[in-house]
Amino acid sequence: MSSHNNSSSVNDPRQPSSAKPFLPPAVSPQDLPVDYSGFIAVVFGIAGVMFRYKLCSWLAIICCAQSLANMRNVETDLKQISMAMM
Amino acid sequence: MKTTSNNRPTSLLLILLCLLILSLSLSSVLADSHFEGFDAEDDVVEDESLDLDSLRKLTDLPLTQSDSSPPITKTTHLTSSDPQSDSDPKPNPTPENPKLSSPTTSFDYWDEDEFEGVPVLHPPPDTQETTENAAPNQNLDPKTTKESKTVPVPKKPSSYLVEIVSVTFLIMFLINYFTGKRENENLALAWAAKFATKDSIFEKNFSLLGVGEGDDSPLLLKEGQNVFKFYASGRRYCSGLLATMELKSRHDLISRLYNLVVPCKDEITFEVYMNEDAMDHVVFAMAKKKAAKGMQKELQDLNRFAGLVAAPTGGRKWVADELGVISESKEVAGDMITDTVLEQVFGEKAFEKFGRGFISMHLSDQHPGIQKKVLIFKFALPDANNMTDMTRLVALVPYYIDLIGRYKLSPQARSKTDAARQKAAQEAYKELQNARQEALQRKKAERKKMMEEAEAKLSAESIRKREAKERTRQMKKAMPRVKMTRGN
Known part of the structure; x- marks a missing residue:
């Protein structure tokens, strides 16, 4: 079945004339998956500052690291993360 | 590469x-x-x-x-x-x-x-x-x-226990980030090396490979640390093919730990955008039985036009028992499941050997979205070393492009599907009109509200004016008296 059959029996399936270059679909920032870890980081950070409970601050830093690792485009996410770092 | x-x-x-x-x-x-x-x-x-x-x-x-x-x-x-x-x-x-x-x-x-x-x-x-x-x-x-x-x-x-634990965790996280990233990249590159380099399946079927322009364009586009995209174009019957690899988030220690509890697979999804004139009325899907039921309920086009098809009685060969078939009609299902496909992948014997990575396939000319005629194939990726395991699965993609491109429904079936699509189009049109009317009504209501508010404001202002006038009147009345008293 595979491509070998096709190429041998029915000429070449390739059509360079109809090739279209790749257009990356524009993704609006709202469509991006929600950055839960960043949100949690902000919550923990505030809790850590409010209650002077250092475990919260550490959890916030860890969540920050996670959201850093998972971010897809730098521009939008860096803002959030810098917020969380504060 | x-x-x-x-x-x-x-x-x-x-x-x-x-x-x-x-x-x-x-x-x-x-x-x-x-x-x-x-x-x-x-x-x-x-x-x-x-x-x-x-x-x-x-x-x-x-x-x-x-x-x-x-x-x-x-x-x-x-x-x-x-x-x-x-x-x-x-x-x-x-x-x-x-x-x-x-x-x-x-x-x-x-x-x-x-x-x-x-x-x-x-x-x-x-x-x-x-x-x-x-x-x-x-x-x-x-x-x-x-x-x-x-x-x-x-x-x-x-x-200091908290500090020690969290710092060590952070260090582990950092190390895991780099090793996991490399692992994912290796897997994606292994796939590309197997199927998109010279003399490979995609090279023989598509004239343009890669996400950039020119001959030396990169094959893979990296989105995040665990999503890779591969694009190919320039083939008869279709305008383009987009393969999206969604790998496990190996770079993320936390989700890695989570995946120990809830295991997940590396998946690759092929989306083939068919030319408008190259696809007849086909709504067809196949997946493992449970997943097929879910797809039938969740996906709009399957829900609307297609239903689960039972295996035909009689001597005809059919797909493996684990697979559920969803189709618009038995005719379409019979034509989509050809003997070669059964022999190569979906037959009882072949599926055990070669179909392990198969998750689902979905051919539809009524796909919701901008592109209506789309073929979607979903497979699980094997290890980087065993990429050959999925050769037959990947070969399904060009095979189905050709099969669909040449496929013509019989006149009888066509009249039925035509009726169904007209009905659907009418309903969609009605819905659109309803939505428009609702929007219009909403606008009217808003306008009314605005007018009322404006009137209320006006009336309030007029009341204020009246009060002010009365005050001035009273003042005027009072003024001479004051003068009188002062004068006295």
């Missing part, structure tokens, strides 16, 4: 940020240690008071008994005095001994409390004293001595 380099700066940035985090965390350790000190001191004081209480309970001494004793006791302790050395050799401590020694502890403590400014001299004698006192009191209360000895010392390491 390279990934796009648009993420290089991000990785650099990442490293920088991670360093920043680390440095911050270090500084916060120092800061925390400051607070730590406070905590520890508090704890010590509490412990002492506890000791004191226990001692008091044990001894129940009147405080008045040793008014003049404190100076004496200090000297005695510093020089390891006689009364204590006398009391030590005694095998059976008399009740007098604890009475003598315990008030000294209490008074030392009181002293400390009173002269908070000069605590430097006291602590060493304090500890000495407790240990010395412990000797005669051993059979009475060994616990207090233990506490006084052991508690304040291990308190500090345990208080």
